[in-house]
Amino acid sequence: EVQLVESGGGSVPAGGSLRLSCAASGITFDDFSIGWLRQVPGKEREWVSCGDISGDMPYYADSVKGRFAASSDTAKNTAYLQMNDLKPEDTAVYYCAAAQDECANFDYNEAYEYDYWGQGTQVTVSS
Secondary structure: OOEEEEEOOEEEEOOOOEEEEEEEEOOOHHHOEEEEEEEOOOOOOEEEEEEEOOOOOOEEOOOOOOOEEEEEEOOOOEEEEEEOOOOHHHOEEEEEEEEOOOHHHOOOOOHHHOOEEOOOEEEEEEO
16 A cells, blocks of 8 residues: 655744645556645645755756755655745745656646655745
């Protein structure tokens, strides 16, 4: 059974930082790309980043570029999203998702392209 479990969400003031973790089990981590997406109630899920486990430079949405950094630790089967200089508009439920292909080979900004999903973790940024 494939499981992705996010952790690390919370409430921070604007300008603060958080690091989200995504612990994966039931998959061979090296064979998957990990995407991070977020969702605000009433809106569609928004893509944030896609990172190949191979270590190539991750892709980022323009709204987070320069502030967020995706990484992974294959030994721990865990992916991370370091979020710095957080803004109130970053408030959302953040999901990690896994796709069995390299980011460059699929529409990584489309939620339906991902095969497995975590349960989400809430990030709240106050002004």
